Amino acid sequence: MYTPWLKPVDKPSPSLPAHSLGKKLRPRSRRIAVAIIGLDDTIAEKTRHHLYGSSWGFGKLSVRDLGNIRKTTPDFIIPLLRELHSAEITPILIGGDQQLFRAQFLAFGELTRQVSVLTVDRQVRLSADGEEQQVLDPAVHRKDKKQFHLTHLGAQQHLVDPAIWDLFASRNFEAVRLGQAKADLSHVEPLIRDADLMGLDIASINHAEAPARPGYHPSGFGLQEATQLAYYAGNSDKLSSFGLYGFQPDTDREAETELTAAAYAQLIWYFLQGYSRRYGDFPVSTKGLLEYVVDLDGFDRLTFWRSSRSNRWWVQIPAGRYKGEERHRLLPCTYNDYLTASNEQNLPDRLVTAFQRYG
Structure with a gap:
């Protein structure tokens, strides 16, 4: 079905142990939940080597490796991603060139009216005026009305043009810098839960744990912290596309290349x-959500919702502000956000900014 876009790859080694991920892939399954796709042959092959040998710990989840893309241009990749989205298949994209992140978010631009893009990177690959053709420019500097909402995690302040932060403020975009995110990763979980897609650049991880990438920037998330972000992304019912970028293999430094491939696999x-x-x-279902109403100055009533299944929280966009699809009606938040609103009569800054997107 996807052969016009993809070429098959070698089957996992028959010598893999029975409990390995490579042994549990389901090549003949009609129902696919998650599809692994290589955007770079070399990177994908090295990543699969480490991934296939890891243990299977995902129950009855249907995962299939669809192979590698035949042509690495955004215009070629976008139709495939649209097809997968229509089939409700979540792709895991194994890439190198950060420019291919464009294909990941532009594929959504024609499918939904409101799209939340989340990127994890040490820098913000965006120009303040849209004239430098940075990776995120097509998402932000659009001439039509289909604007993307942008959330950025892990930026290091000394690597970012200060004008970018002014642009974020003017568009009500959200950014959590590296130090803020590392202080308490649980605070970024609602931001990830609000995203439709996520792209993670390996440069967001400290150099020692993922060294095969351009530049000499030592600091970043620890790999353990980055895997927590990846877990949050997978655990979000709203997120339906996940991509990895920034890996730059170097045959002269094989140990660094293999270490970075292992980081991708992890x-x-x-x-x-x-x-x-x-x-x-x-947004799968509102069944099981418990309602909590807060009387707060400036609002007739503010409604929070808690899931009895996961104990996760949302706040409802106030009536009169919200215009859009049902799945964007509730904004992910934390229990502490609810406590701040109910006990201190104060709305956290992040929720104020989020409401302004709809005001």
Whole structure:
């Protein structure tokens, strides 16, 4: 079905142990939940070597490796991603060139009216005026009305043009810098849960744990922290596309290349683990959500919702502000956000910014 876009890859080694991921892939399954796709032959092959040998811990999750893309241009990749989205298949994209992240988010531009893009990177690959053709420019500097909402995690302030932060403020975009995110990763979980798609650049991870990438920037998320972000992404019922970028193999430094491939594999493993443990919360269904109403100055009433299945929280966009699809009606938040609103009569800054997107 996907052969016009994809070429098959070698089957996992028959010598893999029975409990390995490579042994549990389901090549003949009609129902596919998650599809592994290589956007770079070399990177995907090295990643699969480490991924296939890892243990299977995902229950009955149907995962299939569809192979590698035949042509690595955004215009070629976008139709495939649209087809997968229509079939409700979540792709895991194993890429190198950060420019291919464009294909990942532009594929959504024609499918849904509101799209939330989340990127994890050490820098913000965006120009303030849209004239430098940075990776995120097509998402932000659009001339039509189909604007993307952008959330950025892990930026290092010394690598970002200060004008970018002004642009974020003017568009009500969200950004959590590296130090803020590392202080408490649980605070970024609602941001990831609000995203339709996520792209993670390996440069967001500290150099020692993923060295095969361009530049000499030592700091970043620890790999363990990054896998927690990948788990959050997999565990979100709303997120339906996950991509890895930034890996630059170097045959002269084989150990660094293999270490980075292993990091890619570990990120994918934790995404799959999160996916296998999805709760079926909103936007899949509002069944089982418990309502909590708060009287707050400036609002007739503010409604929070808690899932009895996952204990996760959402806040409802106030009436009169919200215009859009049902799945964007509730904004992911935390229990502490609810406590701040109910006990302190104060709306957290992030929710104020989020409401302004609809005001």
